[in-house]
Amino acid sequence: MMLKNAFKYVGLRGISTSRPASAQLTVRDALNSAIDEEMERDERVFILGEEVAQYDGAYKISRGLWKKYGDKRVIDTPITEMGFAGIATGAAMGGLRPICEFMTWNFSMQAIDHVINSAAKTFYMSAGLVNVPIVFRGPNGAAAGVAAQHSQCFGAWYSHCPGLKVVAPYSAEDAKGLLKAAIRDPDPVVCLENEIMYGTAFDVSDEVLSKDFIVPIGKAKIERVGKHITLVAFSRAVATCLDAAKELSAIGIEAEVVNLRSLRPLDFDTVMESVKKTNHLVSVEHGWPQSGVGAEIVSRMVEGPGFYYLDAPPVRVTGADIPMPYAKTLEDNSLPQGKDVVRVVKKILNVQ
Amino acid sequence: MLPIRLARFGIRSVAANCKRINIGSLSQVAREFSSDERPQFPGSRSQWTEKLEFIRPDLYDGIPVYRVMDRKGKVIDPSQDPQLSQEMVTKMYKCMTQLNTMDRILYESQRQGRISFYMTNYGEEGTHIGSAAALDPKDLIFGQYREAGTLMWRGFTLDQFMNQCYGNVDDGGKGKQMPVHYGSKELNFVTISSPLGTQMPQAVGAAYAYKRSQNGLCVMCYFGEGTSSEGDAHAALNFSATLDCPVIFFCRNNGYAISTPSKEQYRGDGIAGRGPAYGMLTIRVDGNDVFAVYNATLKARQVAISEMRPVLIEAMTYRIGHHSTSDDSTAYRSVDEVRYWDERDHPISRLRNYMLSKGWWGDAQEKEWKEDCKRQVMTAFARAEKKLKPNWKEIFTDVYHEMPSHIREQMKQMEEHVQKYAEHYPLKNFTKD
Numbered sequence: 001m002m003l004k005n006a007f008k009y010v011g012l013r014g015i016s017t018s019r020p021a022s023a024q025l026t027v028r029d030a031l032n033s034a035i036d037e038e039m040e041r042d043e044r045v046f047i048l049g050e051e052v053a054q055y056d057g058a059y060k061i062s063r064g065l066w067k068k069y070g071d072k073r074v075i076d077t078p079i080t081e082m083g084f085a086g087i088a089t090g091a092a093m094g095g096l097r098p099i100c101e102f103m104t105w106n107f108s109m110q111a112i113d114h115v116i117n118s119a120a121k122t123f124y125m126s127a128g129l130v131n132v133p134i135v136f137r138g139p140n141g142a143a144a145g146v147a148a149q150h151s152q153c154f155g156a157w158y159s160h161c162p163g164l165k166v167v168a169p170y171s172a173e174d175a176k177g178l179l180k181a182a183i184r185d186p187d188p189v190v191c192l193e194n195e196i197m198y199g200t201a202f203d204v205s206d207e208v209l210s211k212d213f214i215v216p217i218g219k220a221k222i223e224r225v226g227k228h229i230t231l232v233a234f235s236r237a238v239a240t241c242l243d244a245a246k247e248l249s250a251i252g253i254e255a256e257v258v259n260l261r262s263l264r265p266l267d268f269d270t271v272m273e274s275v276k277k278t279n280h281l282v283s284v285e286h287g288w289p290q291s292g293v294g295a296e297i298v299s300r301m302v303e304g305p306g307f308y309y310l311d312a313p314p315v316r317v318t319g320a321d322i323p324m325p326y327a328k329t330l331e332d333n334s335l336p337q338g339k340d341v342v343r344v345v346k347k348i349l350n351v352q
Numbered sequence: 353m354l355p356i357r358l359a360r361f362g363i364r365s366v367a368a369n370c371k372r373i374n375i376g377s378l379s380q381v382a383r384e385f386s387s388d389e390r391p392q393f394p395g396s397r398s399q400w401t402e403k404l405e406f407i408r409p410d411l412y413d414g415i416p417v418y419r420v421m422d423r424k425g426k427v428i429d430p431s432q433d434p435q436l437s438q439e440m441v442t443k444m445y446k447c448m449t450q451l452n453t454m455d456r457i458l459y460e461s462q463r464q465g466r467i468s469f470y471m472t473n474y475g476e477e478g479t480h481i482g483s484a485a486a487l488d489p490k491d492l493i494f495g496q497y498r499e500a501g502t503l504m505w506r507g508f509t510l511d512q513f514m515n516q517c518y519g520n521v522d523d524g525g526k527g528k529q530m531p532v533h534y535g536s537k538e539l540n541f542v543t544i545s546s547p548l549g550t551q552m553p554q555a556v557g558a559a560y561a562y563k564r565s566q567n568g569l570c571v572m573c574y575f576g577e578g579t580s581s582e583g584d585a586h587a588a589l590n591f592s593a594t595l596d597c598p599v600i601f602f603c604r605n606n607g608y609a610i611s612t613p614s615k616e617q618y619r620g621d622g623i624a625g626r627g628p629a630y631g632m633l634t635i636r637v638d639g640n641d642v643f644a645v646y647n648a649t650l651k652a653r654q655v656a657i658s659e660m661r662p663v664l665i666e667a668m669t670y671r672i673g674h675h676s677t678s679d680d681s682t683a684y685r686s687v688d689e690v691r692y693w694d695e696r697d698h699p700i701s702r703l704r705n706y707m708l709s710k711g712w713w714g715d716a717q718e719k720e721w722k723e724d725c726k727r728q729v730m731t732a733f734a735r736a737e738k739k740l741k742p743n744w745k746e747i748f749t750d751v752y753h754e755m756p757s758h759i760r761e762q763m764k765q766m767e768e769h770v771q772k773y774a775e776h777y778p779l780k781n782f783t784k785d
Binding site for chain 1 (some may be wrong): 358492494524525526528529533535537542543545546547551552553554555557558559560561562564565571583584586587588590591594595639685746749750751752753756757758759
């Protein structure tokens with residue numbers, strides 16, 4: 001699809017502007033080692049997509065895998081998302097465990113029929129006879145300076161559909177554990193990564209570095225404990241919330257940050273438990289407001305008993321309801337930032 | 353050996369290039385010697401020319417249609433007769449006619465509102481049975497939707513067909529799919545998927561899995577000439593060639609994609625005309641000649657597995673029935689046209705003539721089989737209609753391998769609701785826990 005070359009450039013730029021590697025594992029290396037370990041563990045696992053082999057992937061997620069596993073298990077495909085998504089789906093039906101890399105999720109629109117109508121529904125339509133153990137993965141959400149057709153969050157789109165599981169890692173720990181869980185899962189899993197986060201390094205424990213490390217799909221994580229307000233987010237928006245929480249802490253507001261990790265199944269219990277404690281809810285996402293993940297979180301909170309735990313109406317902080325503009329200032333301000341979250345929280349808590 | 357300079361492009365130049373590749377060790381020498389003489393562009397294997405000339409698509413006749421029998425069922429070249437046993441040919445004939453009978457009953461049952469939808473296979477029985485008979489029963493089939501005969505050949509019973517169309521308790525698909533979307537793991541037939549063409553790249557993926565496991569099997573992928581206009585078709589054909597996959601692409605060119613005639617579907621030489629462009633072995637056969645289909649599929653299978661490469665078969669046939677029960681084909685084609693194929697060039701009558709000439713079949717047998725066949729179909733039909741629907745809770749199963757809590761919650765809510773308002777629901781029609 002269009003602008004792929006520009007995208008590669010952006011990918012490289014992403015590496016050069018990453019935070020200094022003060023910690024042990026970048027999201028990129030976490031994803032890379034997750035794939036590597038699972039390919040080593042299970043001969044049926046293979047990766048296919050554009051540029052994934054000799055070129056090591058447009059974002060270098062498959063770095064070194066082609067050298068290690070060869071053409072048989074690291075397959076460069078011609079440029080046709082519907083084609084290789086279909087081939088991957090068929091390979092899963094045929095007994096393999098494909099990892100289908102979309103150079104970005106933006107390009108998956110060409111292939112969405114295979115993702116939804118085939119991968120997600122075949123197990124049901126065949127009444128459990130044909131299963132499709134497949135992972136569709138790639139960077140999701142806004143990158144930087146690549147405008148409308150390359151800057152979009154597909155969290156709401158894919159998490160809408162029964163039959164799919166959808167994970168959206170934020171940290172290196174999330175990335176490694178969720179992707180490994182996705183590869184081992186018997187159902188089709190969509191893994192929404194974030195390009196801006198690829199070069200970000202996180203402190204990780206030895207447990208995360210172990211080959212047995214798994215993050216269960218469908219379980220959220222409390223990234224920061226707080227008592228005054230609950231901030232719910234996934235992927236890069238977790239960083240937005242943590243930034244906000246830090247700033248709020250300076251004025252005595254302790255925000256609890258829930259990292260959803262999975263969008264489907266959605267761990268609403270964790271959100272509910274948090275709100276029972278804080279009595280305030282804000283959802284933060286980089287995607288659009290209408291029918292978004294935040295809309296789902298807020299609905300679940302107010303349509304049931306959760307409503308009675310709230311001391312104020314819940315609020316969604318989302319990306320602006322427009323296709324992404326190109327100009328940097330406009331782009332930055334089209335996405336939620338820490339200061340937006342801070343403002344909303346202050347308003348809800350009635351703090352000046 | 354110096355490359356042959358060709359005056360024209362097209363099929364002949366492809367053949368010449370193949371010759372060049374086959375000369376083995378000499379080719380390296382030839383390449384060095386002739387590097388000025390030949391273009392060196394990556395991905396190119398052609399000649400220079402100083403003539404300004406566009407390639408005309410009408411320069412050569414279309415790819416010929418391979419046949420064994422003429423329209424009267426007479427074998428033209430005895431060397432092409434597959435010499436199948438009387439038992440085998442009789443089984444083929446019975447399967448083709450039984451499919452025909454089942455179609456009539458189920459088509460009518462849709463018209464009477466007993467089932468929601470149906471698609472007949474009229475006129476294409478030869479493509480189904482000829483190809484299915486040449487496959488190993490363990491070869492994996494990806495169908496489009498009009499290939500019920502292949503499943504019948506593999507042993508899917510009348511009861512199984514009927515149970516699926518009724519979505520009753522004995523439907524292997526637990527009543528989840530619309531009629532004719534059959535599937536059988538036991539018979540290596542992937543559940544039919546409605547969106548057109550998605551089965552094609554999926555077949556390539558499955559063939560890739562077979563290639564890796566080296567299980568001595570191939571994947572059979574059926575599609576129509578209309579489907580070949582989908583982007584998926586291009587991706588599949590191209591990938592199968594570049595990935596060297598053991599897959600047979602079997603195009604049922606039945607003349608119509610719902611109402612669109614094939615002459616509006618493409619301008620080139622049908623679907624087979626595209627095969628060489630993808631670097632695939634290709635053949636066009638008379639789909640109404642069950643032996644031609646059998647021979648072509650048998651050979652294609654051998655090549656696909658022994659050489660690990662895809663093969664394209666274009667079977668020319670005619671869709672005598674409407675596209676589906678949602679279609680009325682009298683709106684876009686004449687009754688005379690349909691009658692011609694039904695009366696003059698039908699795969700079933702052609703095979704019957706062959707059997708008659710061999711003394712393997714006669715009027716008495718025909719009459720007896722027709723009655724027997726109809727009775728079998730009607731019995732299975734009546735049985736299926738009477739059966740209960742699957743337990744309604746099945747609507748919540750098989751979404752995931754393990755039922756997640758939110759789906760369990762939905763099921764619980766429905767259980768409570770149905771229990772509370774039981775008198776408002778036809779629970780007696782559904783299987784109990």
